[in-house]
Amino acid sequence: MQVMETKILNLLKENSDSFLSGEEISRQLYVSRTAVWKHIQHLKDAGYEIIAQPHLGYRLQAVPDKMLPDEIGYNLNTKIFAKKIISFSSTTSTNDVAYKLAEQGQDEGALVVAEEQSRGRGRMERKWLSPPGVGIYASLILRPKITPIEAGKITLMGAVSIAKIIRKLYGITALIKWPNDVFIENEKICGILTEMNAEQDLIKFVILGMGVNVNNDAAQIPPGATSLKIQTGRQINRIEFFQNVLEELEAHYVKIIQREFDFIIDEWRNLSLTLGRRVKIKRESKNIEGQAMDIDENGALIIRDDFGFSHHILSGDVQIER
Amino acid sequence: MQVMETKILNLLKENSDSFLSGEEISRQLYVSRTAVWKHIQHLKDAGYEIIAQPHLGYRLQAVPDKMLPDEIGYNLNTKIFAKKIISFSSTTSTNDVAYKLAEQGQDEGALVVAEEQSRGRGRMERKWLSPPGVGIYASLILRPKITPIEAGKITLMGAVSIAKIIRKLYGITALIKWPNDVFIENEKICGILTEMNAEQDLIKFVILGMGVNVNNDAAQIPPGATSLKIQTGRQINRIEFFQNVLEELEAHYVKIIQREFDFIIDEWRNLSLTLGRRVKIKRESKNIEGQAMDIDENGALIIRDDFGFSHHILSGDVQIER
Secondary structure, eight states: OHHHHHHHHHHHHHHHSOOOOOOHHHHHHHHOOOHHHHHHHHHTTTOOOOETTTTTTTOOOOOOOOOOOHHHHHTOOOOTTTSSEHHHHHBBBHHHHHHHHHTTTTTTTEEEEESSSSSSSSSGGOOOOOOOTTEEEEEEEEEOOSSSGGGGHHHHHHHHHHHHHHHHHOOOOOETTTTTEEEEETTEEEEEEEEEEEEEEEEEEEEEEEEESSSSSSSSTTBBBOOOHHSSSSOOOOOHHHHHHHHHHHHHHHHTTTOHHHHHHHHHTTBSSTTTTTTEEEEESSSHHHHHHHEESSSSSEEEEEEEEEEOOOSSSEEEEE | OOOOHHHHHHHHTTTTOOOOHHHHHHHTTTOOOHHHHHHHHHHHHHTOOEEEEEEEEEEEEOOOOSOOOOHHHHTOSSSTTTSSSSEESSSSSSHHHHHHHTTTOTTTTTTEEOOOSSSOOOOGBBBBBOOOTEEEEEEEEOOOSGGGGGGGHHHHHHHHHHHHHHHHHOOOOOOEEEETTTEEEEEEEEEEEEEEEEETTEEEEEEEEEEESOOGGGGHHHHHTHHHHHHHHOOOHHHHHHHHHHHHHHHHHHHHHHOOOHHHHHHHHTBSSSSSSSEEEEEEEEEEEEEEEEOOOOOOEEEEETSSSSEOOOOEEEOOOO
């Protein structure tokens, strides 16, 4: 969206309880009344409900239920994240787009969002169902000055931030299933997919991708999954939710680049669905079964098997036994 | 190079002590004598010295001093590495080319080589001087089923393999400066640059890049570096050296994917120039000075400072104090 449209939109937002005349807008933004009228038409085309009343002017009635840059960025309290937003009504995968942009030198904090993904991806090359208009499909470009071995914390912070915001905004107990899926009860509501481009001791960039089921109805989610709408029984404001997530993510990210890793690990522990439970890890070689004891500083799950041996599991699927 | 040219070349190699008639080649390879003649011309154009004697036939006199796929692959004793070779007389950086090919799905083991690099790169976005015809500039595409945290072993195996082959073939004591530069005396002869594309717990691919100063004269290397030619006083057969390196690398790689990590770490320790020395690490925050004690299982350098505290250093430049 053009800069001038954003400015007009923000003026209308600040005055949403009253009418704002075209003359007033024109005066404040140093632009002709004809131009104001044209920009207003564009905003309407984008889905903004704007009433035009003769002699009174314009009033913003409603914003569209869309992940628009102007909405995500409006009053967003971040310094690094989402200062640049690239949005799509539909794309293949926000992670793929963000990865390519990062390769081309796009700045840290740039955000890619889409209303729909045709090839949404989850961990281990699985699909992530991404129906239009109901979920959050977003990827951040990060350039942390930490080593590739330490990058696991970025993944942990994704799940931690989203679980915390779900609790804070909706009072729902969201927990993290190792390594980084967010669950409500025993159903998945969010997945995190981090992808990294790194030399041996230097991260070039990390893409932090999120998929959240927000306003999905039962028919729009795979078995074993849930959505915020199903859990709360009401339509969720995706922008409000996502702005909170971005602010929480940035607060965690600042700690990570200051190397306060223990903080992230502790928060993860507090929100874990897995720790203390009897689990089974399916692996190509042989399965491991036992008690999930802790995670180590790299984010590996520590399991004590029935013979008392400890295993540090870096990768795999956890099945939590009843 | 075409398959038929490779076949003719290999026939000539097997009979390099005698002449082989065009008729005989034509008979063995089911191809016309005119075609044989044409392929021989192509081989000559590529730099092969082939004598054609009336009534006797063809004899291979000399192969060009070039990193040609037909030479690298000839009698190479590997199962995975360099089964496919993509070669350039000049390219930007073999790592860049290999990375792009890997993104497009190129198989594990594929090798990219070049006679010259216009933008040869070392660790931490430094340049790697890559003059034409004298060095080895090569990158392997690897798809190991290990986690990103474990990928450091790939870097270690690069330096270990090259140091071992320099010792084996030329009897020169090559040592590894942490993390992965190969040194002779106090001069650098080889750098390793690994680059990784990974999800949090899944490596998509690793590019293992190598730059070796082989036949560089003093004017063709930067200060603080050396070459195999300078060290041995003679012209080195780059193909022979590189074939040995590829075979050694594959032997190590097979151990890594079988998760025999201790083996790599032990070999690295035995070849280390750094361990036991007093070192200084320059870092953005503050320098660390002390005794280099060991490396840990992730390849981090363990330094004991003058107050007795241990530091695990994952990234940085080591200065070895006298």
